Amino acid sequence: MFDSQACALAHGAVELAPDGRAVVAVFDSPVATHLLHFAATLGYRVALAEPGLEGLDITANTDIVVTDHDRPELGEVLRDALATPARWIGVMGSPRHPAPHIEALRRLDVDEADIARVHRPIGLNIGSRTPAEIALATLAGLVADRNDRPGGFSFG
Structure with missing residues (x-):
């Protein structure tokens, strides 16, 4: 039950990726709006x-x-996300600030190995500041990870 956020996809102008890749943005935010739009144009199912x-x-x-x-x-x-078969789970946040999800998950008695599955920070380090830049960096990081690449300009 994924709804497209991209007009092109809604009109059939973008073909869904054959591997069934999907992106779920949790919590309605400006970053989520851009993330879902960019992901849909790349053929991801989005929600x-x-x-x-x-x-x-x-x-x-x-x-x-x-x-x-x-x-x-x-x-x-996050506890509920960790209980799903999701390929990848991440939380936006600056590496310069404490990661609030860790303590929140510990209070819920989530196993440390599961807590370690949650990525933070997320995306490629491109100096993102605006919601669109954050979404772009995040999706680029997801594409790199999915393709087993380090991201950035390293082509080794």
């Missing part, structure tokens, strides 16, 4: 989860991106 993951078809080809690390339900949403 917005606000506030939780209920009713979504999350598979091993789904990448989950939490776009707000200050929400009070952050721990519960």
Whole structure:
């Protein structure tokens, strides 16, 4: 039950990727809007989860991106995401600030190995500042990870 955020995809102008890749943006935010638009134009199935993951078809080809690390339900949403077969789970946030998801997950008695599965920071380090730049860096990082590449300009 994924809804496209991109007009082109809604009109059939973009072909879905054959591997069934999907991106779920958790929490409605400006970054989520850009992320879903960019992902849809690249052929990802896209969905917005606000506030939780209920009713979504999350598979091993789904990448989950939490776009707000200050929400009070952050721990519960991440706990639920970790219980899915999602390929990748990440939370936006600056590496210069504490990672609030760690303590939130510990309070919920989530195993340390599962907590370590949550990526933060996310995306390629391109100096992103605007919501569109953050979304671009995040999606580029997801594409690089999916293709087993380091990202950036290293072609080794």
